[in-house]
Amino acid sequence: MSIVVTGATGHLGHLVVEALLARGVPADQVLATGRRTDRLEELAGLGVRTAQVDHDDPTTLDAVLQPGDTVLLVSGSTPGARMDQHRAVIGAATRAEVGHLVYTSATRADDTDLVLAPEHAQTEEALRASGLPVTVLRNNWYTENYAADLERARQSGVLAAGAGDGRVASATRADYAAATAAVLADPAEHAGRTYELGGDSAWDYDELAAAMGEVLGREVTYERLSADAQGAALRSAGLDEGTTAFVVALDQNIAGGALDVVTGDLARLAGRPTTPLVEGLRPLVG
Template structure:
Protein backbone atom coordinates (compact mmCIF):
# COMPACT_ATOMS: atom_id res chain seq x y z
CA UNK A 1 0.00 0.00 0.00
CA UNK A 2 1.35 3.38 -1.04
CA UNK A 3 0.56 7.07 -0.81
CA UNK A 4 -0.15 8.21 -4.38
CA UNK A 5 0.12 11.92 -5.17
CA UNK A 6 -1.27 13.07 -8.50
CA UNK A 7 -0.07 16.29 -10.11
CA UNK A 8 3.39 15.82 -8.59
CA UNK A 9 4.92 17.83 -11.43
CA UNK A 10 2.93 20.85 -10.26
CA UNK A 11 3.83 23.23 -7.48
CA UNK A 12 1.49 21.90 -4.78
CA UNK A 13 1.92 18.21 -5.63
CA UNK A 14 5.69 18.48 -5.54
CA UNK A 15 5.55 20.15 -2.13
CA UNK A 16 3.27 17.42 -0.77
CA UNK A 17 5.76 14.75 -1.82
CA UNK A 18 8.61 16.67 -0.21
CA UNK A 19 6.57 17.12 2.96
CA UNK A 20 5.82 13.38 3.13
CA UNK A 21 9.53 12.60 2.88
CA UNK A 22 10.36 15.23 5.51
CA UNK A 23 7.84 13.58 7.84
CA UNK A 24 9.72 10.29 7.58
CA UNK A 25 7.57 8.43 5.08
CA UNK A 26 9.69 5.77 3.33
CA UNK A 27 10.31 7.00 -0.24
CA UNK A 28 9.46 3.51 -1.47
CA UNK A 29 5.94 4.01 -0.08
CA UNK A 30 5.36 7.21 -2.07
CA UNK A 31 4.14 7.29 -5.67
CA UNK A 32 4.55 10.63 -7.47
CA UNK A 33 2.45 10.87 -10.61
CA UNK A 34 2.57 13.42 -13.40
CA UNK A 35 2.48 13.83 -17.14
CA UNK A 36 6.22 14.47 -17.51
CA UNK A 37 8.55 12.04 -15.74
CA UNK A 38 11.51 14.28 -16.55
CA UNK A 39 10.18 16.91 -14.15
CA UNK A 40 10.18 14.48 -11.22
CA UNK A 41 13.32 12.54 -12.10
CA UNK A 42 15.05 13.92 -9.01
CA UNK A 43 12.34 12.35 -6.82
CA UNK A 44 13.03 8.99 -8.45
CA UNK A 45 16.70 9.42 -7.55
CA UNK A 46 15.59 9.80 -3.91
CA UNK A 47 13.75 6.47 -4.03
CA UNK A 48 10.23 7.71 -4.80
CA UNK A 49 8.32 5.66 -7.36
CA UNK A 50 7.49 8.00 -10.22
CA UNK A 51 4.80 7.15 -12.76
CA UNK A 52 3.26 8.80 -15.78
CA UNK A 53 -0.20 9.82 -14.66
CA UNK A 54 -2.47 11.68 -17.06
CA UNK A 55 -6.04 12.53 -16.07
CA UNK A 56 -7.02 12.16 -19.75
CA UNK A 57 -5.49 8.66 -20.10
CA UNK A 58 -7.31 6.08 -17.95
CA UNK A 59 -4.65 3.45 -18.60
CA UNK A 60 -2.07 5.54 -16.74
CA UNK A 61 -4.47 5.92 -13.82
CA UNK A 62 -5.06 2.18 -13.54
CA UNK A 63 -1.31 1.52 -13.67
CA UNK A 64 -0.60 3.98 -10.86
CA UNK A 65 -3.16 2.72 -8.32
CA UNK A 66 -3.37 -0.43 -6.20
CA UNK A 67 -5.71 -1.84 -3.58
CA UNK A 68 -5.39 -0.13 -0.22
CA UNK A 69 -3.51 2.93 -1.50
CA UNK A 70 -4.12 6.37 -0.06
CA UNK A 71 -4.69 8.69 -3.01
CA UNK A 72 -4.32 12.46 -3.10
CA UNK A 73 -6.18 13.92 -6.07
CA UNK A 74 -4.74 17.34 -6.81
CA UNK A 75 -7.33 19.40 -8.64
CA UNK A 76 -6.75 19.92 -12.34
CA UNK A 77 -6.24 23.44 -13.65
CA UNK A 78 -8.52 23.52 -16.70
CA UNK A 79 -12.08 24.75 -16.01
CA UNK A 80 -14.56 23.08 -18.29
CA UNK A 81 -12.72 19.77 -18.52
CA UNK A 82 -11.48 19.04 -15.03
CA UNK A 83 -14.73 17.56 -13.70
CA UNK A 84 -14.47 14.82 -16.32
CA UNK A 85 -10.78 14.42 -15.50
CA UNK A 86 -11.49 14.14 -11.79
CA UNK A 87 -14.27 11.61 -12.39
CA UNK A 88 -11.80 9.51 -14.38
CA UNK A 89 -9.44 9.46 -11.39
CA UNK A 90 -12.26 8.59 -9.00
CA UNK A 91 -13.43 5.78 -11.29
CA UNK A 92 -9.89 4.39 -11.44
CA UNK A 93 -9.66 4.59 -7.64
CA UNK A 94 -12.85 2.53 -7.36
CA UNK A 95 -11.55 -0.05 -9.83
CA UNK A 96 -8.31 -0.36 -7.88
CA UNK A 97 -9.98 -0.48 -4.47
CA UNK A 98 -7.92 2.29 -2.92
CA UNK A 99 -8.23 2.70 0.83
CA UNK A 100 -9.00 6.41 0.85
CA UNK A 101 -9.11 9.35 -1.54
CA UNK A 102 -8.19 12.89 -0.50
CA UNK A 103 -9.04 15.83 -2.74
CA UNK A 104 -7.86 19.46 -2.87
CA UNK A 105 -11.17 21.29 -3.11
CA UNK A 106 -12.02 24.96 -2.50
CA UNK A 107 -12.78 26.86 0.69
CA UNK A 108 -16.47 26.77 1.66
CA UNK A 109 -17.29 24.74 -1.43
CA UNK A 110 -20.93 24.36 -0.36
CA UNK A 111 -21.81 28.05 -0.39
CA UNK A 112 -18.96 30.13 -1.80
CA UNK A 113 -19.74 32.61 -4.60
CA UNK A 114 -16.38 31.87 -6.24
CA UNK A 115 -16.77 31.03 -9.92
CA UNK A 116 -14.41 28.07 -9.50
CA UNK A 117 -16.68 26.34 -6.99
CA UNK A 118 -19.06 24.33 -9.25
CA UNK A 119 -16.22 22.11 -10.54
CA UNK A 120 -15.14 21.37 -6.99
CA UNK A 121 -18.68 20.67 -5.78
CA UNK A 122 -19.17 18.23 -8.66
CA UNK A 123 -15.93 16.47 -7.82
CA UNK A 124 -16.81 16.25 -4.13
CA UNK A 125 -20.14 14.70 -5.11
CA UNK A 126 -18.41 12.12 -7.31
CA UNK A 127 -16.07 11.20 -4.48
CA UNK A 128 -18.90 10.79 -2.00
CA UNK A 129 -20.90 8.71 -4.50
CA UNK A 130 -17.92 6.42 -5.06
CA UNK A 131 -18.38 4.83 -1.64
CA UNK A 132 -14.67 5.19 -0.88
CA UNK A 133 -13.50 6.74 2.40
CA UNK A 134 -12.49 10.32 1.67
CA UNK A 135 -10.87 13.45 3.03
CA UNK A 136 -11.87 16.80 1.55
CA UNK A 137 -9.14 19.42 1.84
CA UNK A 138 -10.93 22.64 1.00
CA UNK A 139 -8.03 24.94 0.25
CA UNK A 140 -8.32 28.69 0.50
CA UNK A 141 -6.19 31.13 -1.48
CA UNK A 142 -2.44 30.86 -2.01
CA UNK A 143 -0.32 33.79 -0.90
CA UNK A 144 1.79 33.15 -3.99
CA UNK A 145 -1.16 34.28 -6.11
CA UNK A 146 -0.14 37.83 -5.20
CA UNK A 147 3.39 37.59 -6.57
CA UNK A 148 2.30 39.31 -9.78
CA UNK A 149 0.70 42.32 -8.01
CA UNK A 150 3.91 42.55 -5.99
CA UNK A 151 6.00 42.72 -9.15
CA UNK A 152 3.68 45.34 -10.63
CA UNK A 153 3.89 47.36 -7.43
CA UNK A 154 7.67 47.37 -7.75
CA UNK A 155 7.28 49.31 -10.99
CA UNK A 156 4.18 51.41 -10.32
CA UNK A 157 3.86 51.80 -6.55
CA UNK A 158 0.20 50.83 -6.92
CA UNK A 159 -2.03 47.84 -6.23
CA UNK A 160 -5.42 48.52 -7.81
CA UNK A 161 -8.52 46.47 -7.08
CA UNK A 162 -12.28 46.49 -6.69
CA UNK A 163 -12.25 44.35 -3.53
CA UNK A 164 -13.16 47.27 -1.27
CA UNK A 165 -12.73 46.19 2.35
CA UNK A 166 -12.75 42.48 1.46
CA UNK A 167 -10.19 40.34 3.26
CA UNK A 168 -8.18 37.26 2.26
CA UNK A 169 -7.01 34.59 4.72
CA UNK A 170 -4.25 33.30 2.47
CA UNK A 171 -1.50 30.81 3.24
CA UNK A 172 1.45 29.49 1.27
CA UNK A 173 1.43 26.37 -0.84
CA UNK A 174 3.91 24.90 1.62
CA UNK A 175 1.36 25.43 4.40
CA UNK A 176 -1.31 23.60 2.43
CA UNK A 177 1.15 20.84 1.51
CA UNK A 178 1.96 20.29 5.19
CA UNK A 179 -1.74 19.93 5.97
CA UNK A 180 -2.24 17.50 3.09
CA UNK A 181 0.71 15.36 4.19
CA UNK A 182 -0.68 15.24 7.73
CA UNK A 183 -4.10 14.16 6.45
CA UNK A 184 -2.51 11.48 4.26
CA UNK A 185 -0.40 9.96 7.02
CA UNK A 186 -2.40 10.52 10.20
CA UNK A 187 -5.36 8.73 11.75
CA UNK A 188 -8.91 9.99 12.12
CA UNK A 189 -9.26 11.74 8.76
CA UNK A 190 -11.74 9.37 7.12
CA UNK A 191 -14.82 11.15 5.73
CA UNK A 192 -13.55 14.43 7.17
CA UNK A 193 -14.00 17.86 5.60
CA UNK A 194 -11.42 20.56 6.40
CA UNK A 195 -11.90 24.25 5.64
CA UNK A 196 -8.30 25.36 5.19
CA UNK A 197 -7.17 28.98 5.35
CA UNK A 198 -4.53 31.22 6.88
CA UNK A 199 -4.51 32.16 10.55
CA UNK A 200 -5.35 35.80 9.81
CA UNK A 201 -7.25 37.62 7.08
CA UNK A 202 -5.65 40.69 5.52
CA UNK A 203 -7.10 43.59 3.54
CA UNK A 204 -5.67 44.95 0.32
CA UNK A 205 -4.54 48.02 2.25
CA UNK A 206 -2.48 45.60 4.33
CA UNK A 207 -1.28 43.86 1.17
CA UNK A 208 -0.02 47.23 -0.08
CA UNK A 209 1.73 47.80 3.26
CA UNK A 210 3.38 44.36 3.02
CA UNK A 211 4.59 45.19 -0.49
CA UNK A 212 5.94 48.52 0.79
CA UNK A 213 7.94 46.67 3.44
CA UNK A 214 9.33 44.12 1.03
CA UNK A 215 10.13 46.51 -1.81
CA UNK A 216 11.45 49.41 0.23
CA UNK A 217 9.14 51.88 -1.52
CA UNK A 218 5.68 53.25 -0.85
CA UNK A 219 2.90 51.14 -2.32
CA UNK A 220 -0.70 52.36 -2.28
CA UNK A 221 -3.92 50.41 -2.67
CA UNK A 222 -6.05 52.21 -5.24
CA UNK A 223 -9.73 51.40 -4.80
CA UNK A 224 -11.81 51.12 -7.94
CA UNK A 225 -15.42 50.30 -8.65
CA UNK A 226 -15.96 47.03 -10.54
CA UNK A 227 -16.73 49.04 -13.68
CA UNK A 228 -13.55 51.09 -13.31
CA UNK A 229 -11.49 47.95 -12.70
CA UNK A 230 -12.91 46.18 -15.74
CA UNK A 231 -12.19 49.20 -17.95
CA UNK A 232 -8.63 49.46 -16.61
CA UNK A 233 -7.98 45.76 -17.22
CA UNK A 234 -9.27 45.99 -20.78
CA UNK A 235 -7.10 49.05 -21.35
CA UNK A 236 -4.11 47.09 -20.08
CA UNK A 237 -4.68 44.48 -22.77
CA UNK A 238 -6.72 41.77 -21.06
CA UNK A 239 -9.46 40.13 -23.10
CA UNK A 240 -13.12 40.41 -22.11
CA UNK A 241 -13.27 36.95 -20.55
CA UNK A 242 -10.18 37.39 -18.40
CA UNK A 243 -11.14 40.88 -17.29
CA UNK A 244 -14.59 39.64 -16.36
CA UNK A 245 -13.13 36.75 -14.40
CA UNK A 246 -10.80 39.02 -12.43
CA UNK A 247 -13.62 41.43 -11.58
CA UNK A 248 -15.86 38.52 -10.53
CA UNK A 249 -13.10 37.15 -8.30
CA UNK A 250 -12.64 40.54 -6.70
CA UNK A 251 -16.39 40.72 -6.17
CA UNK A 252 -16.25 37.40 -4.34
CA UNK A 253 -13.45 38.73 -2.13
CA UNK A 254 -15.52 41.84 -1.48
CA UNK A 255 -18.38 39.55 -0.41
CA UNK A 256 -16.15 37.71 2.07
CA UNK A 257 -15.55 34.47 0.15
CA UNK A 258 -11.86 34.22 1.09
CA UNK A 259 -11.85 35.81 4.53
CA UNK A 260 -12.73 32.77 6.68
CA UNK A 261 -10.22 31.92 9.41
CA UNK A 262 -11.17 28.47 10.63
CA UNK A 263 -7.90 27.35 12.23
CA UNK A 264 -8.10 23.97 10.45
CA UNK A 265 -4.99 24.58 8.38
CA UNK A 266 -2.70 25.33 11.32
CA UNK A 267 -4.15 22.39 13.28
CA UNK A 268 -3.53 19.93 10.45
CA UNK A 269 -0.12 21.31 9.56
CA UNK A 270 0.93 21.31 13.21
CA UNK A 271 2.22 24.88 13.09
CA UNK A 272 1.02 28.43 12.48
CA UNK A 273 0.49 29.43 8.88
CA UNK A 274 3.04 31.66 7.16
CA UNK A 275 2.41 35.42 7.64
CA UNK A 276 1.70 37.49 4.53
CA UNK A 277 5.06 39.28 4.40
CA UNK A 278 7.03 36.04 4.77
CA UNK A 279 4.87 34.29 2.21
CA UNK A 280 5.55 37.02 -0.34
CA UNK A 281 9.24 37.43 0.47
CA UNK A 282 10.51 34.85 -2.09
CA UNK A 283 8.71 36.77 -4.85
CA UNK A 284 10.33 40.03 -3.74
Protein backbone atom coordinates (compact mmCIF):
# COMPACT_ATOMS: atom_id res chain seq x y z
CA MET A 1 0.00 0.00 0.00
CA SER A 2 1.16 3.49 -0.86
CA ILE A 3 0.43 7.12 -0.12
CA VAL A 4 -0.43 8.47 -3.56
CA VAL A 5 -0.10 12.24 -4.03
CA THR A 6 -1.89 13.50 -7.12
CA GLY A 7 -0.86 16.87 -8.51
CA ALA A 8 2.58 16.35 -6.98
CA THR A 9 4.18 18.41 -9.74
CA GLY A 10 2.32 21.50 -8.49
CA HIS A 11 3.31 23.77 -5.62
CA LEU A 12 1.19 22.22 -2.87
CA GLY A 13 1.61 18.60 -3.96
CA HIS A 14 5.39 18.89 -4.06
CA LEU A 15 5.42 20.35 -0.55
CA VAL A 16 3.17 17.53 0.69
CA VAL A 17 5.69 14.97 -0.57
CA GLU A 18 8.47 16.80 1.24
CA ALA A 19 6.35 17.01 4.41
CA LEU A 20 5.63 13.27 4.33
CA LEU A 21 9.35 12.53 4.15
CA ALA A 22 10.02 15.01 6.96
CA ARG A 23 7.52 13.08 9.10
CA GLY A 24 9.54 9.92 8.56
CA VAL A 25 7.30 8.21 6.03
CA PRO A 26 9.58 5.85 4.05
CA ALA A 27 10.23 7.23 0.57
CA ASP A 28 9.32 3.96 -1.11
CA GLN A 29 5.83 4.20 0.38
CA VAL A 30 5.16 7.52 -1.39
CA LEU A 31 3.99 7.62 -5.00
CA ALA A 32 4.07 11.12 -6.52
CA THR A 33 1.98 11.59 -9.65
CA GLY A 34 1.55 14.45 -12.09
CA ARG A 35 1.81 15.56 -15.69
CA ARG A 36 5.18 17.31 -15.82
CA THR A 37 8.06 14.92 -16.37
CA ASP A 38 10.68 17.50 -15.32
CA ARG A 39 9.02 17.98 -11.96
CA LEU A 40 8.60 14.23 -11.53
CA GLU A 41 12.34 13.86 -12.03
CA GLU A 42 12.91 16.34 -9.20
CA LEU A 43 10.63 14.32 -6.94
CA ALA A 44 12.35 11.08 -7.90
CA GLY A 45 15.53 12.70 -6.65
CA LEU A 46 13.97 12.66 -3.18
CA GLY A 47 13.75 8.87 -3.40
CA VAL A 48 9.98 8.58 -3.84
CA ARG A 49 8.33 6.61 -6.60
CA THR A 50 6.78 8.62 -9.44
CA ALA A 51 4.25 8.11 -12.21
CA GLN A 52 3.08 10.36 -15.02
CA VAL A 53 -0.68 10.74 -14.67
CA ASP A 54 -3.20 12.82 -16.60
CA HIS A 55 -6.54 13.35 -14.86
CA ASP A 56 -8.13 13.85 -18.27
CA ASP A 57 -7.16 10.26 -19.12
CA PRO A 58 -8.63 7.86 -16.53
CA THR A 59 -6.58 4.95 -17.85
CA THR A 60 -3.43 6.57 -16.45
CA LEU A 61 -5.08 6.57 -13.03
CA ASP A 62 -6.17 2.94 -13.26
CA ALA A 63 -2.55 1.99 -13.90
CA VAL A 64 -1.22 3.39 -10.62
CA LEU A 65 -3.90 3.06 -7.91
CA GLN A 66 -3.94 -0.12 -5.85
CA PRO A 67 -6.26 -1.62 -3.20
CA GLY A 68 -5.66 -0.09 0.22
CA ASP A 69 -3.78 2.99 -1.02
CA THR A 70 -4.25 6.33 0.70
CA VAL A 71 -4.84 8.91 -2.05
CA LEU A 72 -4.53 12.68 -1.87
CA LEU A 73 -6.70 14.39 -4.47
CA VAL A 74 -5.24 17.86 -4.87
CA SER A 75 -8.01 19.94 -6.44
CA GLY A 76 -7.54 20.92 -10.07
CA SER A 77 -6.50 24.45 -10.95
CA THR A 78 -8.70 25.09 -13.98
CA PRO A 79 -12.24 26.28 -13.16
CA GLY A 80 -14.80 24.56 -15.36
CA ALA A 81 -12.53 21.60 -16.04
CA ARG A 82 -11.71 20.48 -12.51
CA MET A 83 -15.00 18.70 -11.84
CA ASP A 84 -14.50 16.16 -14.62
CA GLN A 85 -10.93 15.64 -13.44
CA HIS A 86 -12.06 15.10 -9.87
CA ARG A 87 -14.68 12.59 -10.97
CA ALA A 88 -12.00 10.73 -12.92
CA VAL A 89 -9.82 10.38 -9.82
CA ILE A 90 -12.75 9.39 -7.59
CA GLY A 91 -13.87 6.82 -10.16
CA ALA A 92 -10.42 5.30 -10.47
CA ALA A 93 -10.04 5.23 -6.68
CA THR A 94 -13.38 3.47 -6.34
CA ARG A 95 -12.49 0.87 -8.98
CA ALA A 96 -9.15 0.25 -7.30
CA GLU A 97 -10.79 -0.04 -3.85
CA VAL A 98 -8.30 2.35 -2.28
CA GLY A 99 -8.29 2.58 1.48
CA HIS A 100 -8.78 6.33 1.92
CA LEU A 101 -9.30 9.52 -0.10
CA VAL A 102 -8.18 12.93 1.14
CA TYR A 103 -9.36 16.01 -0.77
CA THR A 104 -8.21 19.65 -0.73
CA SER A 105 -11.43 21.64 -0.85
CA ALA A 106 -12.37 25.28 -0.19
CA THR A 107 -13.47 27.14 2.93
CA ARG A 108 -17.12 26.51 3.86
CA ALA A 109 -17.52 24.79 0.48
CA ASP A 110 -21.13 23.76 1.05
CA ASP A 111 -22.27 26.94 2.84
CA THR A 112 -20.79 30.00 1.16
CA ASP A 113 -21.17 32.36 -1.78
CA LEU A 114 -17.43 32.10 -2.48
CA VAL A 115 -17.02 32.12 -6.26
CA LEU A 116 -14.60 29.18 -6.02
CA ALA A 117 -16.86 26.97 -3.94
CA PRO A 118 -19.44 25.29 -6.24
CA GLU A 119 -17.07 22.78 -7.88
CA HIS A 120 -15.58 21.94 -4.50
CA ALA A 121 -19.04 21.35 -3.03
CA GLN A 122 -19.88 19.09 -5.97
CA THR A 123 -16.63 17.17 -5.44
CA GLU A 124 -17.38 16.71 -1.75
CA GLU A 125 -20.78 15.29 -2.71
CA ALA A 126 -19.16 12.89 -5.18
CA LEU A 127 -16.72 11.79 -2.50
CA ARG A 128 -19.55 11.01 -0.09
CA ALA A 129 -21.33 9.04 -2.82
CA SER A 130 -18.21 6.96 -3.52
CA GLY A 131 -18.60 4.96 -0.33
CA LEU A 132 -14.87 5.23 0.35
CA PRO A 133 -13.39 6.49 3.63
CA VAL A 134 -12.86 10.22 3.06
CA THR A 135 -11.24 13.21 4.77
CA VAL A 136 -11.93 16.72 3.48
CA LEU A 137 -9.40 19.51 4.02
CA ARG A 138 -11.06 22.85 3.32
CA ASN A 139 -8.11 25.10 2.62
CA ASN A 140 -8.43 28.84 3.11
CA TRP A 141 -6.30 31.28 1.09
CA TYR A 142 -2.59 30.81 0.43
CA THR A 143 -0.41 33.74 1.48
CA GLU A 144 1.57 33.11 -1.73
CA ASN A 145 -1.49 34.22 -3.71
CA TYR A 146 -0.42 37.79 -2.99
CA ALA A 147 2.89 37.59 -4.86
CA ALA A 148 1.64 39.72 -7.78
CA ASP A 149 0.04 42.27 -5.43
CA LEU A 150 3.32 42.46 -3.53
CA GLU A 151 5.25 43.21 -6.72
CA ARG A 152 2.77 45.94 -7.70
CA ALA A 153 3.05 47.41 -4.22
CA ARG A 154 6.83 47.45 -4.57
CA GLN A 155 6.49 49.58 -7.67
CA SER A 156 3.59 51.83 -6.66
CA GLY A 157 3.33 51.81 -2.89
CA VAL A 158 -0.34 50.94 -3.25
CA LEU A 159 -2.39 47.81 -2.58
CA ALA A 160 -5.60 48.36 -4.57
CA ALA A 161 -8.45 45.90 -4.04
CA GLY A 162 -12.18 45.60 -3.67
CA ALA A 163 -12.05 43.59 -0.44
CA GLY A 164 -13.39 46.38 1.75
CA ASP A 165 -12.91 45.61 5.44
CA GLY A 166 -13.03 41.86 4.89
CA ARG A 167 -10.57 39.58 6.66
CA VAL A 168 -8.58 36.61 5.36
CA ALA A 169 -7.22 33.74 7.47
CA SER A 170 -4.39 32.90 5.09
CA ALA A 171 -1.48 30.55 5.68
CA THR A 172 1.45 29.40 3.60
CA ARG A 173 1.39 26.37 1.35
CA ALA A 174 3.99 24.80 3.64
CA ASP A 175 1.54 25.14 6.54
CA TYR A 176 -1.20 23.36 4.59
CA ALA A 177 1.27 20.72 3.38
CA ALA A 178 2.33 19.91 6.94
CA ALA A 179 -1.30 19.41 8.00
CA THR A 180 -2.06 17.35 4.91
CA ALA A 181 0.92 15.09 5.53
CA ALA A 182 -0.28 14.49 9.09
CA VAL A 183 -3.63 13.26 7.79
CA LEU A 184 -2.06 11.10 5.07
CA ALA A 185 0.33 9.48 7.52
CA ASP A 186 -2.52 8.40 9.84
CA PRO A 187 -5.69 8.36 7.71
CA ALA A 188 -7.77 6.15 10.02
CA GLU A 189 -7.54 8.82 12.73
CA HIS A 190 -9.20 11.34 10.41
CA ALA A 191 -11.72 9.22 8.50
CA GLY A 192 -15.05 10.95 7.98
CA ARG A 193 -13.74 14.31 9.17
CA THR A 194 -14.00 17.69 7.47
CA TYR A 195 -11.45 20.27 8.61
CA GLU A 196 -11.68 24.03 8.06
CA LEU A 197 -8.03 24.92 7.61
CA GLY A 198 -6.62 28.44 7.77
CA GLY A 199 -4.25 30.75 9.59
CA ASP A 200 -4.26 31.29 13.33
CA SER A 201 -5.62 34.81 12.81
CA ALA A 202 -7.57 36.66 10.13
CA TRP A 203 -6.08 39.94 8.88
CA ASP A 204 -7.65 42.78 6.91
CA TYR A 205 -6.17 44.57 3.91
CA ASP A 206 -4.86 47.49 5.96
CA GLU A 207 -2.83 44.90 7.86
CA LEU A 208 -1.82 43.26 4.57
CA ALA A 209 -0.59 46.62 3.27
CA ALA A 210 1.38 47.18 6.48
CA ALA A 211 2.93 43.70 6.21
CA MET A 212 3.88 44.38 2.60
CA GLY A 213 5.45 47.65 3.64
CA GLU A 214 7.49 45.87 6.29
CA VAL A 215 8.95 43.29 3.91
CA LEU A 216 9.47 45.81 1.10
CA GLY A 217 11.00 48.51 3.28
CA ARG A 218 8.63 51.19 2.01
CA GLU A 219 5.22 52.57 2.87
CA VAL A 220 2.31 50.72 1.30
CA THR A 221 -1.25 52.00 1.58
CA TYR A 222 -4.49 50.15 0.95
CA GLU A 223 -6.76 51.74 -1.67
CA ARG A 224 -10.35 50.55 -1.32
CA LEU A 225 -12.01 50.11 -4.71
CA SER A 226 -15.68 49.76 -5.53
CA ALA A 227 -16.61 46.77 -7.66
CA ASP A 228 -17.12 49.05 -10.67
CA ALA A 229 -13.82 50.85 -10.18
CA GLN A 230 -11.95 47.59 -9.71
CA GLY A 231 -13.52 46.12 -12.83
CA ALA A 232 -12.56 49.17 -14.88
CA ALA A 233 -9.00 49.05 -13.58
CA LEU A 234 -8.64 45.36 -14.40
CA ARG A 235 -10.01 45.80 -17.91
CA SER A 236 -7.68 48.73 -18.54
CA ALA A 237 -4.80 46.48 -17.44
CA GLY A 238 -5.73 44.04 -20.20
CA LEU A 239 -7.70 41.38 -18.34
CA ASP A 240 -10.52 39.71 -20.26
CA GLU A 241 -14.11 39.98 -19.08
CA GLY A 242 -14.23 36.50 -17.57
CA THR A 243 -11.10 37.01 -15.48
CA THR A 244 -12.20 40.49 -14.48
CA ALA A 245 -15.57 39.23 -13.29
CA PHE A 246 -13.90 36.45 -11.31
CA VAL A 247 -11.46 38.75 -9.51
CA VAL A 248 -14.16 41.30 -8.70
CA ALA A 249 -16.47 38.57 -7.38
CA LEU A 250 -13.69 37.10 -5.26
CA ASP A 251 -12.91 40.44 -3.64
CA GLN A 252 -16.60 40.99 -2.98
CA ASN A 253 -16.67 37.56 -1.32
CA ILE A 254 -13.75 38.58 0.88
CA ALA A 255 -15.49 41.83 1.77
CA GLY A 256 -18.50 39.76 2.81
CA GLY A 257 -16.46 37.56 5.16
CA ALA A 258 -16.07 34.41 3.04
CA LEU A 259 -12.41 33.88 4.02
CA ASP A 260 -12.38 35.00 7.65
CA VAL A 261 -12.77 31.50 9.14
CA VAL A 262 -10.44 30.79 12.08
CA THR A 263 -10.75 27.36 13.73
CA GLY A 264 -7.24 26.36 14.79
CA ASP A 265 -7.54 23.09 12.82
CA LEU A 266 -4.53 23.86 10.63
CA ALA A 267 -2.15 24.49 13.52
CA ARG A 268 -3.43 21.44 15.40
CA LEU A 269 -2.88 19.13 12.44
CA ALA A 270 0.47 20.68 11.51
CA GLY A 271 1.65 20.48 15.11
CA ARG A 272 2.83 24.09 15.16
CA PRO A 273 1.50 27.64 14.79
CA THR A 274 0.77 28.81 11.27
CA THR A 275 3.21 31.17 9.58
CA PRO A 276 2.54 34.86 10.42
CA LEU A 277 1.57 37.05 7.47
CA VAL A 278 4.83 39.02 7.38
CA GLU A 279 6.93 35.85 7.42
CA GLY A 280 4.77 34.31 4.71
CA LEU A 281 5.34 37.32 2.47
CA ARG A 282 9.10 37.57 2.93
CA PRO A 283 10.04 34.71 0.56
CA LEU A 284 7.94 36.35 -2.16
CA VAL A 285 10.24 39.34 -2.40
CA GLY A 286 12.38 38.74 -5.48
